[in-house]
Amino acid sequence: MKNLARRLTTCAALSFAIACGGNSAFGDKAFSQNWQNDGGESIAAVYERVQHASMPTGTAIALGITKSELTGLMLNGKGKWKYTGPVDERPVITGDVVVTVGGGQLTALDAKSGQPLWKLPAPKGQLLGAGDDGSLTAMSFTMGAGQGSQILVVDRGGSIVQKMDVEPRVGTPALLGGVLFVPWSAQYVTAIDVESGKEIGRMLVRSQVSHALNIGGSLYLGGRGLLRFDQRASKASEHLGSSVLLPERELPGKPMWLHDGSMAQTELATAKDKIRLYARPASTESGISIEGNRYMATYFRVVLGMSAVDGAVAWAKTTEMDVLGGDAASGGFVICDVGGGVRVLEGKRGGETLKLNIGHDIDACIVQAGDLRIQGGGDTGPLSQQMENAILLEASQMVTMQRFLLRELATREDPEVTKTLIRLASSPRTPPMLRDDASGLLAARRHGAEHMLAALESRYDYLEGVTRIPPVGALADALAAMKEYKAASLLAEHLGDPATPIKDVLRAARALIKLGSSEEYPALQLFFSIHRGTASDEDSVEAVIAAAQAMAKINPALSGPVLKAAAKDSQTVAGVKNGIASLTGG
Amino acid sequence: MSYRSLVLATAIACGALTLTPLSAKEALDIEAMESALRSQDQEAVLKALKTIRKSKEPKAAPLLDSLLNRGGSAPVLKAALKAAGKLGQRSSTHAVGPYARHRMPEIRRAAVQALIRTGGPEAVQILQLALRSNDGRVRGIAATGLGSLAAHESIDDLMTAFDHGVAEAAAAIGQLCLPEECEDFAERVGQAHFDVMTGGFDQILFRPTKEMPDAQKLRIIGRVRELGTSEAAAFLGDVLERWPSDWSKKVKQALQSATKATGGS
Incomplete structure (x- = not known):
């Protein structure tokens, strides 16, 4: 091994590109x-071999990335470091090591101090991923389109102890107990003895696997979900491994938990980095689950805590800037934003437990929660209020998420949600599309009648500064469906309020067909009489007809002569005449 | 309806007879008007409404009320409201009132205008509501109306309306305010546009002394003088020019002195 290492180090010193060309001695077999x-x-035998081996739990760090420097911020709040130099590719944090590529060099930094551990000439391909067991660092690289991958294993002294050019495109490797775990072709994980370079085991994982990950000192294989490498790993091909998936949910932007590890990430963060899922596995008696039953979804400036059981939104948080990265920790989550802000959030309610700052704007951010344990977190207020805050966030690219949150909000039966929907449907701050959504959801709502009635009492009042008009139409629909007869008098008052939009007046008049009584009759007749000859648009005509229908239902004897006279009068608009014909026997 | 009226209405409807405005001395044929207002010919109705309006005949007011209660086309309603205003019968307020909240802006504005002429406590109430309307022109007309109807009970609302930008409220406040209220209004100098304030000051200064003591008028003049602007000078000069010769000499002297001090002639 020593000889091999020496030989490879020499080779690296000369040049990666020319001196070590071709496959390694074991490449053809692996x-x-x-x-x-x-x-x-074979994989059961590998497990037997490495089951007592350990990996570092990993430095808890947020890494701020710009094109010319890296800033490592310790998540325990105890310091940060800066590494200056070109950053040409997305760095990787693994265990206690940061791997970065820039200026033609591949560099490993101590994650705790930022001090370089070693430097080597950078391979031609792009960095895909890295794994570290505390003494060796394994890295995978692309080799260009259709040209396979390269795997390097380097020790702390910068000596290359293994180098393999392989045909398939591989993903993120991991090291444990002298065995290199390499996912490839989205379904295999090959175990390679680092010293010999021989493939010593292979497992079939039918879940788009492309990551071998050290999470908190345990080895996981990741694709659509996570599979723990344990005694059940040999049963993975039969779906009997210790695995966990996140609940299937349609979320805005279709966020992914783990990116495709066989594809290099861009050096700067893109929308994909801003729209992500984060979750941490936790051990249970029967296998593994999601830590705290929470996973986190980010969407630009909105961060959601989701139930890992059913995918329901548990909390919603807004940030001042786009979230670029994050990680799930034991007890919560860490997020990192464009402005360099790093927040530590408690998982259950999303309360902020720590706020740190990298110190400047960043282009990308990687977080490794490592051994961080999150506790505490302040009161975050009711979920409906949190959602409302996110829905009212003023940022154009948020509309998809805001509409999602609105629908999510409306699934809750809490009467307070009715109040929130009313506010959103009537607030001038609410974007028009969301206002329409809120009105639609309100119309379909069957809870919180007391808040609906209270809203109907509100009128435009210039002197009092009340310029916000309640969503009368939506409220009328909901209250009529709920047979809430107390609404009738309030709806009748809106018939006579020119500040109430005619579309809402129409729905109020229709609701009065169901809810109206003799008490509302005078208001209905007044509305009918003074508008029957002036209704100039379809909604006005329909509103007048609906008022007539309500009159006829409430008091046929009283309404009969009025409607007949109107039907005969040349000044009654034609649409109204047609509409009331059936009421007057015409 | 009498046979005569029926024939008359039919003739009008068929265009065989043209209604012409009556001279002041000619009596209005109420029955014929009633028939005409019930005609299915809109032109005939409009002509009848014009005739009634020109006649200013109070006895025709119930005909208008009846028409307004029944409803009609927009041109007919506007003409009816205009006629009701012209006749100015308090009894019409009840029929005119609902139109202050009609959905067509020109109809509700016509209604608010008419209410100023029909008057009465009910009109004041409706105008007070109209002051809160979402229609800016309705608010302006309502403010003017409350001043014209001497609705002092509306002074607080008018002050608020003025503070919210209803310029017409200034003149109404000037017509209605008690001295201390006028002073309250005058304190807005420097905050509100001066040319808007002058609408109120003008009214205050030209109110009879028994309503508005000279002392208050002098305070107003003093406040305007303190402004020292060319607009202030122009206003004071204009008031001085119009100041009745047999009105307070003290106020006149103050006006002269203030005009001079602010650079006016």
Whole structure:
């Protein structure tokens, strides 16, 4: 091994590109496409070998990235470091090491201090991922389109202890107990003995696997979900491994938990980085679950805490700037924004427990929660209020998330939600599309009648500064469906209020067909009489007809002569005449 | 309806007879007017309404009230409201009132105008409500109306309306305010546009002394003088020019002195 290491170090010193060309001695055997599923036999043997080996739990760090520097911020609040130098690719944090590529060099930094551990000439390909076991660092690189991948294993002294050019596109590797775990072709994880370079085991994981990850000192294989590498790993191909998935939910922007590890990430953050899911596995008696039953979804400036059981929104938080990165920790989450702000959030309610700052704007951010344990967190207020805050966030790209939150809000039966929907449907601050959504959801709502009645009492009043008009139409629909007869007098008052939009007046008049009584009859007749000859648009005509229908239902004897006279009068508009014909026997 | 009226209405409806405005001395044929107002020919109705308006005949007011209660087309309603205003019968307020909240802006404005002429406590109440309307022109007309109807009970609302930008409220306040209220209004100098304030000051200064003591008028003149602007000078000069010769000499002297001090002639 020592000889091999020396030979490879020399090779690296000369040049990666020319001196070590071609596959390693074991490359032809490893990653063979002719492998036959061995029913988990080989990987069970690998587990036997590494089960007592350990990996570092990992430095808890947020790494702020610009094109010319990296800033490491310790999540325990105890200091930060700066590394200056070109950053050409997205760095990787693994365990206690940060791997970065820039200016033609591949550099490993101590994650706690930022001090370089070693530097090597950068391979031609792009960095895909890295894994570290505390003494060796394994890294995977692309080799260009259709040209496979390269894997390097480097020790703390900068010596290359293994280098493999392999045919398939591999994902993020991990190291444990002298074994290199390499996911590839979205379904295999190959175990390679680092010293010999031989493939010593392989497992079939049918879940788009592309990551071998050290999470809190345990090895996980990640794709659509996470699979813990444990004694059940040999049963993974039969779906009997210790695995966990997040609930299936349609979320704005279709966020992913883990990106495709076989694809290099751009050096600067993109929308994909801003729209992400974060979750941390936790051990249970029967296998694994999601830590705290919470996962986190980010969408630009909105951060949601979601139930890992059913995918329901548990809390919603807004940020002043776009979230670029984050991680799930034990007890909560960490997020990192464009302005360099780093927040530590308690998982259950989303309360902020710590606020730190990298000190400047950043282009990308990677967080490794490592051994961070989050506790505490202040009161975050009612969920409906949190959602309302997110819905009213003034940022154009937020509309998709805001509409999602609105629908989510409306699924709650809490009467307070009715109040929130009324506010959103009538607030001039609410974007028009969201206001329409809120009105629609309010119309379909069957809870919180008391808040609906209170809202109907509100009138435009210039002197009192009340210029916000309640969503009368939506309220009328809901109250009529709820057979809330107390609403009748209030709806009748809106018939005579020119500040109430005619579309709402129409719905109020229709609701009065169901809810109206003799007490509302005078208001209905007045509205009918003074508008029957002036209704100039479809909604006005329909509103007048609806008023007539309500009159006829409430008091046929009293309304009959009025409607008949109107039907005969040349001054009654034609649409109204047609509409009331059936009421007058015409 | 009498046979005569029926024939008359039919003739009008068929265009065989043209209604012409009556001279002041000619009596209005109420029955014929009633028939005409019930005609299915809108032109005939409009002509009848014009005739009634020109006649200023109070006895025709119930005809208008009846028409307004029944409703009609926009041109007919506007003409009816105009006629009701012209006749100015308090009894019409009840029929005119609902139109102050009609959905067509020109109809509700016509209604508010008419209410100023029909008057009465009910009109004041409706105008007070109209002052809160979402229609700026309705608010302006309502403010003017409350001043014209001497509705002192509306002074607080008018002050608020003025503070919210209803310029017409200034003149109304000037017509209605008690001295201390006038002083309250005058304190807005420097905050509100001066040319808007002058609408109120003008009214205050030209109110009879028994309503508005000279002392208050002098205070107003003093406040305007303190402004020292060319607008203030122009206003004071204009008031001085119009100041009746047999009115308070003390006020006149103050006006002269203030005009001079502010650079006016």
